Amino acid sequence: MGEKPHGISYRSDIDGLRAVAVVPVILFHLGLTQFSGGFVGVDVFFVISGYLISAGIQKDIAARQFSLIDFYERRSRRILPALFVMVAFTLLAGWIMFLPDDYKDVGSSAVAVAAFSSNILFWLQTDYFAGAAELKPLLHTWSLAVEEQYYIVLPIFLWGVMRYAKARFIPWTLGLAVLSFVVSIAMVKLAPSAAYYLLPSRAWELLLGALVAQGAVPAIRSNTSAQVASAAGLAMIVASVFLLTEESSFPGLNALWPCLGAALVIHAGASHSNTLAARVLSVQPVLFIGLISYSLYLWHWPLIVFTRYFYLTLTLSPGMMAGVAAGTFAAAVLSWRFVERPFRSRERVKKKAIFVGAGAGIAAFGAFGLALFVTAGVPQRFDSSAPAIARADKPLPGEPVCLVKEGALHWEEDRCFLSRKSGPVTLVWGDSHAYQYRRAIKEIIAPKAVGSILMYATAGCPPIFGVTVNDRPYCRPGNDRVPDIIKTYGVKRVVMFGHWRPMMEGGQTSLEMLKATIAQLRAKGVTVALVGDNPEYDFNNMPLLYQRIEGLTHGEAQDFALPPKYDGEWNRAASKIVPAGAFVDPMEVLCAGHGKGCMVYGNLKPLMSESNHLSYEGAELVAPKLAPLFGTVL
Known part of the structure; x- marks a missing residue:
């Protein structure tokens, strides 16, 4: 140049x-x-x-x-x-x-x-x-x-x-x-x-x-x-x-x-x-x-x-x-x-x-x-414990591929059961916003759930039939696979998770397409439940925020809330397309009592791993609300 x-x-x-x-x-x-x-x-x-x-x-x-x-x-x-x-x-x-x-x-x-x-x-x-x-x-x-x-x-x-x-x-x-x-x-x-x-x-x-x-x-x-x-x-x-x-x-x-x-x-x-x-x-x-x-x-x-x-x-x-x-x-x-x-x-x-x-x-x-x-990354540079916080959505060594994405397109089927018992099979279907709950579902909900829980997620793909995402060619064939999964494993219940609002606002899909997908699933004889968006923020390096919180409060902060990027309007609209009791709004759990803010740090624990993904601790807070969708009471 x-x-x-x-x-x-x-x-x-x-x-x-x-x-x-x-x-x-x-x-x-x-x-x-x-x-x-x-x-x-x-x-x-x-x-x-x-x-x-x-x-x-x-x-x-x-x-x-x-x-x-x-x-x-x-x-x-x-x-x-x-x-x-x-x-x-x-x-x-x-x-x-x-x-x-x-x-x-x-x-x-x-x-x-x-x-x-x-x-x-x-x-x-x-x-x-x-x-x-x-x-x-x-x-x-x-x-x-x-x-x-x-x-x-x-x-x-x-x-x-x-x-x-x-x-x-x-x-x-x-x-x-x-x-x-x-x-x-x-x-x-x-x-x-x-x-x-x-x-x-x-x-x-x-x-x-x-x-x-x-x-x-x-x-x-x-x-x-x-x-x-x-x-x-x-x-x-x-x-x-x-x-x-x-x-x-x-x-x-x-x-x-x-x-x-x-x-x-x-x-x-x-x-x-x-x-x-x-x-x-x-x-x-x-x-x-x-x-x-x-x-x-x-x-x-x-x-x-x-x-x-x-x-x-x-x-x-x-x-x-x-x-x-x-x-x-x-x-x-x-x-x-x-x-x-x-x-x-x-x-x-x-x-x-x-x-x-x-x-x-x-x-x-x-x-x-x-x-x-x-x-x-030389963690000795810091005295705070916050830098040691790992992203909760990072797969552990040897963890099966249950989140399909470019470079890992082979879903490991049987290894993706979060629990396997006699009784009805519940399918967890969604994108990374389903995958972020895998540990909470496995450790908190699954032990008391009746029947098995199977995880199937595709990265960046709304769980909607017929949707095409330009830069993720695996989305449509990945979603088209769901009817076969339902048939193969005798699925009786589907719980759907997604990064909904940005996908809807980006024009990739719509509430009408989501309604049509739910109707198709019900036509196959399955019960459908829906989980709304969790809070999203305008920055990604959450651990730096946690380090600052710990530094300012000497590690004694109980709750810390910030205004989210989106309000709960979309979740309220989505709640109306499924029967009462078949929708969970994570924002009600994380934002209630905090005015226009939502908790990013609670009870000395980080609740977000990055801008729009919950940490394990954040998913753990929402899990009791999710349990009824799996036919479980905690």
């Missing part, structure tokens, strides 16, 4: 295009809803990178001047110094601020960054038990990992084509790009998080830039055509920023528009540097943002995360947004001036120093991150 690639003439419009890429990413991450598709800026970066790097390598190979050592020296100079400074800051700030569970997670991320595999780590952590993505300060390094993995393969690929296919770069690159694009479309449907994070479904974006560099598209000769192409390209990027949302299937087809837009801008500017778009992109303020775009990208996300963490909020106030934006800009300018620029100079920093420094940095971060993982 802002570099002049080896053997390639500098183009100010490409630096300006970097500004167009990085600004929406930052605004999107700050929480400005108008920039709902700001994440596409990363895709624009991929196209730019594919163009510049491929052009440089191809030119060197053709001139028989290509050296793999020189290539990686340039990449190390470009990527590693600023990255290392940001990671070091993150580890230091995390040491001061992060609680052990969260700091252990930072350690895992640091190891993955050192191994250029953070995209793989964050893909593997795409579930309900690895901590909230909003509080992972190195999450944004996934895109750097994708690029570095691409850079490992690209030089070998281009050299092989030059050596064995008589420099037929375009057909080979086009073939790989088409294959990757098809993989991307398929993976968006089959494994959305893998499609988002992994190289096979992202490579086509970098290869699109490579195709432009290789001359796969004829040069634009007419100035008018160049004006139209560059303007259309910018329009496609801008439209993607404002029209796409987090609910859009991505990458796949939706990534085509910002990528094609970036390719058009780059291609038009290659032969016509005086287009209106090129002139706008070369305006000094835009150009300067482009020059510091790499550092802007590096610093914005950890500063957002630390602000959220400290202030216990996922939604930044306007003042917080302004503060983070100013801090990001200041950090980026300093990083660009005193880290990026000096390390790019071969006169100031020699080749040997670059490789020795790179090796030392990778080893240091890897070792420190591994130490954090092994020591469970």
Whole structure:
């Protein structure tokens, strides 16, 4: 970002295009809803990178001047110094601020960054038990990992084509790009998080830039055509920023528009540097943002995360947004001036120093991150007992897979009985809001229940027949399996749990669909009961709140209530679609007697494990109310 690639003439419009890429990413991450598709800026970066790097390598190979050592020296100079400074800051700030569970997670991320595999780590952590993505300060390094993995393969690929296919770069690159694009479309449907994070479904974006560099598209000769192409390209990027949302299937087809837009801008500017778009992109303020775009990208996300963490909020106030934006800009300018620029100079920093420094940095971060993982986040940093609080919805070692999710799609049937006795079978059906009650049901309700209790949950999937969730393709087939479960195990009662209100408000489903599902279940001869939403809050790092509560009250706090994100309106509406006695409202248990607040801490125990999941202690408080739904009186 802002570099002049080896053997390639500098183009100010490409630096300006970097500004167009990085600004929406930052605004999107700050929480400005108008920039709902700001994440596409990363895709624009991929196209730019594919163009510049491929052009440089191809030119060197053709001139028989290509050296793999020189290539990686340039990449190390470009990527590693600023990255290392940001990671070091993150580890230091995390040491001061992060609680052990969260700091252990930072350690895992640091190891993955050192191994250029953070995209793989964050893909593997795409579930309900690895901590909230909003509080992972190195999450944004996934895109750097994708690029570095691409850079490992690209030089070998281009050299092989030059050596064995008589420099037929375009057909080979086009073939790989088409294959990757098809993989991307398929993976968006089959494994959305893998499609988002992994190289096979992202490579086509970098290869699109490579195709432009290789001359796969004829040069634009007419100035008018160049004006139209560059303007259309910018329009496609801008439209993607404002029209796409987090609910859009991505990458796949939706990534085509910002990528094609970036390719058009780059291609038009290659032969016509005086287009209106090129002139706008070369305006000094835009150009300067482009020059510091790499550092802007590096610093914005950890500063957002630390602000959220400290202030216990996922939604930044306007003042917080302004503060983070100013801090990001200041950090980026300093990083660009005193880290990026000096390390790019071969006169100031020699080749040997670059490789020795790179090796030392990778080893240091890897070792420190591994130490954090092994020591469970160094809990000795804190005197309070609160940091030791584990997320209650985290599965225990050896616990069966009863929550179906991406990466664990095999429900372990017989092992998912919370109790197994003679008599009627009750099916617990829902999403993670059913799964959060598993221990409370097993330990409190099941011993006195008549008959068996079977758990079947699908992560992020409302327990409603016919519902489709864009980024969770397993939802519909998972729900369609319920009639077979009812038949196979002779289920006589179904107790339904869900993260209802956000799903309803997000348009994924509706009360009418829930009514229809209940009717279908009753038609099969089963009794149906419904459990409403528990309180939800606007922050995820509950243990930090508990630490502060203990610190302020010397560990003697009995109750602590906070206003929830949603009121109980939806629960009241849902209670009317089932008979009296067949509905339980957890908010009545946790919010009664606390005005507009709901308890997050009670009787010296934490009641929430994160923003919308109960801890075991919270589920334990609600369990007596749930017992009658299972035909049990406690």
